[in-house]
Amino acid sequence: MSSSLPPSVPREVATLRTLRIAKHFPFFLAVAEEQNLHRAAERLNIAQSALSRRIADLERELGNIELFERQARGVTITPAGEMLAHDVRRILLAIEEARRNVGRIAQGELGTLRVSFSEAMLRRPVLPAVLREFRAAHPEVELRAFPLTSDAQRSRLLADEIDVAFVIEEATDREQFETLHVGQDKFVLVLPADHPLAAKQIVSLHEIAGEPLLWPARHTSPRLFDRMIAAFDARGVSPNIAVEVSAVDIGYELTASGIGLGIVTAARADRTPPGVVLRDLADLDLPLPLSMLWPKGSGSPLVRQFVELVRQRVAESEG
Structure with missing residues (x-):
């Protein structure tokens, strides 16, 4: 229900009234389409008297609004009934669409x-x-x-x-x-292409002791930062951290600029920018x-x- 309900109408009462009205919709729609209580009752497989009571109950729930004019040969839908029939079809289609969507979500399609x-x-x-x-x-x-x-x-x-x-x-x-x-994954060393260590295919931690290093940032990955410090300590090397970087691309650019040697993960030689090379670190025992x-x-x-x-x-x- 709308949140603009009058303060005198509790939401629970309005919801119950809506449910009382909605339960009559299939009966109302059959009469609206057949324009004849007898045919509509046969279609629904109920007694005509029971169907008449359903329509009367719906009219009362709606505020004693006449939905059909009773005639000797059948019924004629009123303008109010025409409007309700239009809305009921829309509501029932929306319910059917909701049913289909629930099924599609359950099947992983939505x-x-x-x-x-x-x-x-x-x-x-x-x-x-x-x-x-x-x-x-x-x-x-x-x-x-x-x-x-x-x-x-x-x-x-x-x-x-x-x-x-x-x-x-x-x-x-x-x-x-x-x-x-x-x-x-693993860590690799990023070197300027003209660095003396670039001539080697594998570099040890002792060979970069004292070199300014571009290090994965503590604030983004504190546990990884600590594990790297421990891996260096295990080899007796104290890293000279020049800059903490948060992305591989930043490490590439700063290395190319001569700021330091990068230690990065997820590096691929075929995507290395000009001016830098990748080398394995022989004794950095830190599997990822x-x-x-x-x-x-x-x-x-x-x-x-x-x-x-x-x-x-x-x-x-x-x-």
């Missing part, structure tokens, strides 16, 4: 799917391919995409603000979420498993279909 991902995952070929394929297969599903850090994704997943997350996996993820391993997370016990058909599509594409890429 709705909204909220997908988040870290920069590391977006740069891998699997996720863009899955997003394109899912959109093509479900054109009426609203697909929302959110680039977020792994920690932010976990928070939003727990708050039911997203449906699926692609993160750098942590040990506690399997306790809180359903998980699917989707790949493995990538996982897809979704809520435990999720009953969403859209989530199930998306997870299955990712599962298939990951299996194909590994096979």
Whole structure:
């Protein structure tokens, strides 16, 4: 009901009145279309007297408004009845559309799917391919995409603000979420093309000790920041952090500008901009498993279909 109900009419009373009126609609519509109580009663498979009472009850519920003029050979619908018939058809069509939409949502044909991902995952070929394929297969599903850090994704997943997350996996993820391993990432060193270490294919941490480093920002990924510090400490190297950066592209540009050497994830040699090169770090023992997370016990058909599509594409890429 409208929020503009008079203060004297409680919402509950108005709702009950609406339900009392609506239950008569099929009977009213049959009479409006047949223009004859006898034929309408046969169509509905009820007694004519019962149908007459239904119409009388509806007229009373509407405020004693006459919907039909009773005549010897049948009934004639009044202008008020014509208007009501038009509205009833519209209402019944809307109910049928609602029924179809509920079924389509239950089948995963309608709705909204909220997908988040870290920069590391977006740069891998699997996720863009899955997003394109899912959109093509479900054109009426609203697909929302959110680039977020792994920690932010976990928070939003727990708050039911997203449906699926692609993160750098942590040990506690399997306790809180359903998980699917989707790949493995690693850190690489970004060097200016004219740097002396660029002549080597593999660089050790001791070789970059003292060099100014471009480091993943603490404020975006505090746990990853701490894990990197611990990995350097394990090799007896104290990193000289010159700048904390929040994206790979920023690391590329600052490295090319001579600000420092970049340590980045999800780097691909075929997408490296001019002026910089990528080199493996031999002894940075920091594996970065990538996982897809979704809520435990999720009953969403859209989530199930998306997870299955990712599962298939990951299996194909590994096979």
